[in-house]
Amino acid sequence: MPDDRDILLDVRDLHVKFVSRERTVHAVNGVSFELERGEVLGILGESGSGKSVTLRSIQKLLPPRNAVLSGSIWLDGEDVLTMPRKQLAELRGSDVSMIFQEPATAFDPVYTIGDQICETIVHHEGISQSEARARALELLELVRIPSAKQRLDTYPHEMSGGMRQRAMIALALSCRPKLLLADEPTTALDATVQIQVLLLLAQLQEELGLSIIFVTHDVGVAIEVSSRLAVMYGGQIVETGPLAEVVQSPVHPYTQGLLASTIHSASRGHRLEAIPGSPPNLEAPPTKCTFAPRCPYVEAACTAAVPQLEPLSDHRAVRCIRSEVGQASAAFAGN
Amino acid sequence: MPAINSQNANTETPQRPLLQVQNLRKYFSTKRALPAFGESPPVRAVDGISFDVQKGETLGVVGESGCGKSTMARLLIRLIDPDEGTVILDGKTIGGPGGLPIREMRSRVQMVFQDSYASLNPRLPIEESIAFGPISAGVPHDEANERAIAILAKVGLEPRLFVHRYPHELSGGQRQRVNIARALALDPRLLILDEAVSALDKSVEAQVLNLLSDLRKQLDLTYIFISHDLNVVRYISDKVMVMYLGEIVEIGDVEQVYEDPRHPYTKALLMAQPTMDPNRRTKEAPITGDPPNPIRPPSGCRFHTRCPFAEPVCAEKVPPLIRDGEGTRRVACHLWQEKSGHSKAGSDMAKELSYAG
Ligand SMILES: Nc1ncnc2c1ncn2[C@@H]1O[C@H](COP(=O)(O)OP(=O)(O)O)[C@@H](O)[C@H]1O
Ligand SMILES: Nc1ncnc2c1ncn2[C@@H]1O[C@H](COP(=O)(O)OP(=O)(O)O)[C@@H](O)[C@H]1O
Ligand code: SF4
Ligand SMILES: [Mg+2]
Ligand SMILES: [Mg+2]
Numbered sequence A: 001m002p003d004d005r006d007i008l009l010d011v012r013d014l015h016v017k018f019v020s021r022e023r024t025v026h027a028v029n030g031v032s033f034e035l036e037r038g039e040v041l042g043i044l045g046e047s048g049s050g051k052s053v054t055l056r057s058i059q060k061l062l063p064p065r066n067a068v069l070s071g072s073i074w075l076d077g078e079d080v081l082t083m084p085r086k087q088l089a090e091l092r093g094s095d096v097s098m099i100f101q102e103p104a105t106a107f108d109p110v111y112t113i114g115d116q117i118c119e120t121i122v123h124h125e126g127i128s129q130s131e132a133r134a135r136a137l138e139l140l141e142l143v144r145i146p147s148a149k150q151r152l153d154t155y156p157h158e159m160s161g162g163m164r165q166r167a168m169i170a171l172a173l174s175c176r177p178k179l180l181l182a183d184e185p186t187t188a189l190d191a192t193v194q195i196q197v198l199l200l201l202a203q204l205q206e207e208l209g210l211s212i213i214f215v216t217h218d219v220g221v222a223i224e225v226s227s228r229l230a231v232m233y234g235g236q237i238v239e240t241g242p243l244a245e246v247v248q249s250p251v252h253p254y255t256q257g258l259l260a261s262t263i264h265s266a267s268r269g270h271r272l273e274a275i276p277g278s279p280p281n282l283e284a285p286p287t288k289c290t291f292a293p294r295c296p297y298v299e300a301a302c303t304a305a306v307p308q309l310e311p312l313s314d315h316r317a318v319r320c321i322r323s324e325v326g327q328a329s330a331a332f333a334g335n
Numbered sequence B: 001m002p003a004i005n006s007q008n009a010n011t012e013t014p015q016r017p018l019l020q021v022q023n024l025r026k027y028f029s030t031k032r033a034l035p036a037f038g039e040s041p042p043v044r045a046v047d048g049i050s051f052d053v054q055k056g057e058t059l060g061v062v063g064e065s066g067c068g069k070s071t072m073a074r075l076l077i078r079l080i081d082p083d084e085g086t087v088i089l090d091g092k093t094i095g096g097p098g099g100l101p102i103r104e105m106r107s108r109v110q111m112v113f114q115d116s117y118a119s120l121n122p123r124l125p126i127e128e129s130i131a132f133g134p135i136s137a138g139v140p141h142d143e144a145n146e147r148a149i150a151i152l153a154k155v156g157l158e159p160r161l162f163v164h165r166y167p168h169e170l171s172g173g174q175r176q177r178v179n180i181a182r183a184l185a186l187d188p189r190l191l192i193l194d195e196a197v198s199a200l201d202k203s204v205e206a207q208v209l210n211l212l213s214d215l216r217k218q219l220d221l222t223y224i225f226i227s228h229d230l231n232v233v234r235y236i237s238d239k240v241m242v243m244y245l246g247e248i249v250e251i252g253d254v255e256q257v258y259e260d261p262r263h264p265y266t267k268a269l270l271m272a273q274p275t276m277d278p279n280r281r282t283k284e285a286p287i288t289g290d291p292p293n294p295i296r297p298p299s300g301c302r303f304h305t306r307c308p309f310a311e312p313v314c315a316e317k318v319p320p321l322i323r324d325g326e327g328t329r330r331v332a333c334h335l336w337q338e339k340s341g342h343s344k345a346g347s348d349m350a351k352e353l354s355y356a357g
Helices: A051-058 A085-095 A113-125 A129-142 A161-173 A191-208 A219-225 A243-248 A253-261 A300-304 B069-076 B102-108 B126-136 B141-154 B172-184 B202-219 B230-236 B254-259 B264-271 B312-316 B347-352
Strands: A007-019 A024-036 A040-044 A067-075 A096-099 A179-183 A211-216 A228-233 A236-242 B019-028 B043-053 B058-062 B084-089 B109-112 B190-194 B222-226 B239-244 B247-253
Touching: A007 A051, A007 A211, A024 A051, A024 A067, A024 A211, A024 A236, A040 A051, A040 A219, A051 A067, A051 A179, A051 A211, A085 A096, A085 A113, A096 A161, A113 A129, A113 A161, A129 A161, A161 A191, A191 A211, A191 A219, A191 B264, A211 A219, A219 A243, A228 A243, A228 A253, A236 A243, A236 A253, A253 B202, B019 B069, B043 B069, B043 B084, B043 B239, B043 B247, B058 B069, B058 B230, B069 B084, B069 B190, B069 B222, B102 B109, B109 B172, B126 B141, B126 B172, B141 B172, B172 B202, B202 B222, B202 B230, B222 B230, B230 B254, B239 B254, B239 B264, B247 B254, B247 B264
Parallel strands: A040 A211, A040 A228, A096 A179, A179 A211, B058 B222, B058 B239, B109 B190, B190 B222
Antiparallel strands: A007 A024, A007 A067, A228 A236, B019 B043, B019 B084, B239 B247
């Protein structure tokens, strides 16, 4: 592969398991991907597929008590997983920032929005209070919060859901992060508000050249924001490639099934192509294709070993033993 | 709304709706931290809504969170009492002197909720959870258990494998099937599904929607299907009702409403749906801001604070929900009512107004 690409993040063979007395959960089982600077990678998958755990690993934000991580996460040439604690704290506040579904987790209810943004800026950049306040105002304007000046002095609970989400984006951008991690940030919002926040993120991405990883379970949301897509199932990436290619010609049977079972305007009058069965329970590390029990194409080779994520072309990769033939045959109709 | 025709009151005519809802209203009082400030204004959760549901049809209900969908559902099965309004089931007024007793109504109307955990007793094996309703309605134990087994098979759960399991031993999709089975155990005519598939993953949601379609045909059921997901509602419904801040803004045949929405809020809601086509991403949001608080809803048309077509009349007069020309569609917007005082009123002009983007 020609390497004139500018790689910001390189995740290699990431494994995460949670170990407790009662049970072990193999949440992430060999995830590898790269993120170019200025790219928006959408990670799409159903609940429990390991999206949030993958994302939190990038900030090493997992409970050290029971989380066991292996692999490497290179951010601008440094491995997050082996970083000293002090450097890690610095990274979490400034180089890599995160926005969540629930803004309540980002803001302290007893301080105003303005104070919290200022505090973060002063802490990480050591500038004066008044400079920080000017920056905080700029940030609220950047995320298009109306009457931004008054809004600096409001408390989180005084804002509507959509405004709080904008304020959280402002907070996340306050130290000019190299990488923005977004974990379903619009899932709890109403439809008419969700689209506003998605478009805001897309505009900011373009204006500021942000690099973003955007996690979602919603195909439509992934389509609105991503330039590239990684589809997760059972703690693994099963397919990755440019957005339009993956959506228009999915190769992995799970991607095909997920798209076919997603209801859209043309579904009416047709029986839905549901994927039978339910997702894997993750109690043991995979020894075969994790989708095999639900896959209409399953054959002996699928259960003999774990299929690797094999390149399909320069930009695409698929974890399925049939990936070379896969493209030709779509068992799931309707997409 | 006209009163029901007395000629329909007792005879079985095909035209008579299974459910008639007239001017249903529910305000919730809100408590103030400081009593010195006196009574605070109530939340106008459901504010005078009227609609019919025909036998065998599915009425979809959409609208953003807090617009009153769940309150409406809870009023219909009398988990809460309305402040005002009448609900008529199969020609009989529910509750009140001489009306259909609530208990009897509950054997004909059942509900399935979003949270599949909360509605199942964690200490009961699912066979008993399903048999519980019929037993408390007086069905003998053995018969109720037999019925439970038969219904499990109907909802696609092999009885041999599932009768003795507990809720925590099931996946989300399986639990929701059990909830559907439980609702069906009393052989209801009308099933109210309140975000019943919303917590499920897409692949499993499709399984449950297929099941619901099959059951409707097999058991001759009528559904009220509440969801914030417009695509799912379009898929499953015959009619759709769009709510905003406790009121109905538009109601009609699902394809008519989705293909040619009339109310500016319906249009905005449809345009706000994320695209499924990577080559046609959304460029502009149809409306700005968040929905207002239902404690002090805007005057006149409640949508006027966010409506790009609003004129002074919209803040002054409440637009009635009235029939719009041919068909059964009803719309509450001054744009679609002649002589309303809106300068673009009258269908032809109104049709040309559209959102940018
Ligand atoms: N702190 C934790 N302790 C134990 N298990 C966890 C923890 N965090 C996540 N998991 C488990 O890891 C798996 C993947 O979770 P997650 O990454 O949150 O999924 P999602 O794709 O829905 O974001 C799930 O089975 C989840 O229950
Ligand atoms: N028991 C209650 N007490 C006070 N307010 C309530 C109660 N139940 C619902 N509400 C309020 O009524 C409005 C409508 O709520 P709901 O019917 O749950 O909406 P939806 O189901 O459309 O999201 C909301 O503002 C909600 O906060
Ligand atoms: S009545 Fe006026 S404000 Fe309300 S939707 Fe119609 S045009 Fe908009
Ligand atoms: Mg998650
Ligand atoms: Mg609700």
